Amino acid sequence: MQQCVLVVGPGRSGTSTVSGVLSRLGVDFGSDLIAADYSNPKGYFESASFLRLNKKLYAICHDAKKVDAPSLEEVLKLKDKHSIKCEECINSIKKNSLLWGLKAWRVPMNEFFMDFIGDFKVVRVSRNVDCTAKSLVKHVNKRKGVEKINFEEAKNITKGYSKEIELFVSRYKPDLIDLSYEDLINRTEFTVRELASFLDIPCTEQRLTLAADFVIDKEEIESRRSEFNAERKNIFRQLKAKLF
Known part of the structure; x- marks a missing residue:
């Protein structure tokens, strides 16, 4: 029987690292994973198709520029209307894997997909609230088209994520x-x-x-981020040379 491992936690709490460890333990997160970047230099372990559909549904039932998630009521109103797309998305990720994984984007959005996930276990990730908030401020404020946040707002968002997860678990x-x-x-x-x-x-x-070795220290993270910066600068130089 197939079983899903659902990874949940506030943004910037370490869910990508945990998912990377799970992947090395044999959990299949799908083939269309989001590529590693400066924010997560070892990867997100998150299905690109799952994230795209989540964002489309989010925009339909909520203001996409807001950082807070839609309510359960907002999601449930639209659940049946989008069930076919949601089922297709889940089936494309789990395929025939006996142990497969999903990294939840925003927990209330899970309601769109729960009818198709089947048997599942939850890995709930937590991190010091202040550390999570600092990382969230840095991550959100460099994105375009999203409201900027300060540290206190980030702390409230982090606590809000945790409440969303509590409601889901209940x-x-x-x-x-x-x-x-x-x-x-x-x-x-x-x-x-x-x-x-x-x-x-x-x-x-x-x-x-092998799974334990996925967890890296701050020095290696910064080293990998420097590599991303260098690669980005090199691409920019090449584009500039072509244009001018």
Whole structure:
């Protein structure tokens, strides 16, 4: 029987890192993953088609420029109307994989897809609120066409995400594991073993080591970001040379 691993957590809380670890443990997140970039130098482990559909549905039921998510009521009003597209999207991701994964974009939006996910477990990721908010400010304020936010607003958004997740958990009462980003960084091997055990993944020491090695420290993250910056500057120089 197929089972979905649903990764949820506030934006910038470490859900991409956790999803990367899960991928190395054998969870299939699909083939059309969003490419790595400056913000997530090791990748997002997020289906591009799933994200595109989420954003289209978000724009239909909510003001796309707002950072807060639509309410459950807003989503439920439109759920049946878009069910065919949602089912096709989920089927294209899970295919025949026995253990497949979804990184939730905004938890209230999950309601569009829940009828087609089937059996699932939840990995709920948390991180220090202040650290999450600082990262969110940096991430949101460099995007075009989105309202700028300050630190206090980011903290409120982060807390809002957590409330959305609480409502989702209360609604579905799934089999769930709470995973701290700080534990993943500071007690990597122990946390990866805990995650594998929760998902009943039989792992060799080699696979556990491979999954644990996905977690990198701040120095390596900054090094990879420098590489992205250098590549971006090089592309800009080449375009400039062609134009002038």
